[in-house]
Amino acid sequence: MTYFNDLLDGYQRFRTADYRRQHERWAQLKDGQAPKVMVIGCADSRVEPSQIFDTLPGEIFVVRNVANLVPPYETTPGHHGVSAALEFAVTKLGVEEIVVIGHGKCGGAHAALTEMFHDAERGDGGFVHDWVSLLDGAREKVKAKFGDSPDLGREMELETVRTSLANLMTFPFVKSRVEAGTLKLHGAYFAITDGELWTMGEDGEFVSQLKSAPALA
Numbered sequence: 323m324t325y326f327n328d329l330l331d332g333y334q335r336f337r338t339a340d341y342r343r344q345h346e347r348w349a350q351l352k353d354g355q356a357p358k359v360m361v362i363g364c365a366d367s368r369v370e371p372s373q374i375f376d377t378l379p380g381e382i383f384v385v386r387n388v389a390n391l392v393p394p395y396e397t398t399p400g401h402h403g404v405s406a407a408l409e410f411a412v413t414k415l416g417v418e419e420i421v422v423i424g425h426g427k428c429g430g431a432h433a434a435l436t437e438m439f440h441d442a443e444r445g446d447g448g449f450v451h452d453w454v455s456l457l458d459g460a461r462e463k464v465k466a467k468f469g470d471s472p473d474l475g476r477e478m479e480l481e482t483v484r485t486s487l488a489n490l491m492t493f494p495f496v497k498s499r500v501e502a503g504t505l506k507l508h509g510a511y512f513a514i515t516d517g518e519l520w521t522m523g524e525d526g527e528f529v530s531q532l533k534s535a536p537a538l539a
């Protein structure tokens with residue numbers, strides 16, 4: 323037995339339950355996708371956008387990577403995976419909103435904050451170090467402001483969201499649409515432990531979206 327066998331068991335449950343409930347929607351989706359929202363999240367196994375936002379198939383276009391990062395607009399040759407997905411979502415699919423969602427206990431944000439892989443070879447953390455160097459500016463800003471505060475880690479996680487939102491605006495095809503009012507950018511943060519979602523306001527600060535709900539059993 324492998325873990326993949328467990329996944330195949332999951333597929334059988336999906337095929338007999340959720341897929342049956344949604345089969346008309348799946349049938350429509352064969353003609354193409356038209357999501358209105360792009361979500362950029364962390365690859366972390368605990369932060370699944372379609373689960374957190376309870377979305378249907380075809381509803382959100384998702385890119386996930388270490389620390390939910392959007393790199394700045396770059397025209398150097400290379401394999402710009404996030405930029406390709408962003409370009410496709412914005413200019414071809416015509417998504418109207420982009421949500422960047424960070425999260426609690428983020429290993430990528432922690433690696434950026436501590437520079438724990440700064441001497442690491444590729445294959446031993448070097449790739450992570452290179453990637454999260456996108457947060458070098460964020461680290462300096464957060465350290466200067468929060469120093470030894472116990473909230474330092476969380477503030478770094480929130481700053482990953484602000485950094486990605488700022489980098490989104492360096493893409494000309496994003497900036498022009500935001501300024502024209504045809505594309506909106508949002509920041510969010512999922513705390514994991516207590517299932518609490520926070521959203522970023524115009525002022526860059528985060529407010530909880532947790533509404534009163536029945537107590538957990």
Ligand SMILES: [Zn+2]
Pocket residue numbers: 364365366388389390425427428429430431
């Ligand atoms: Zn993460």
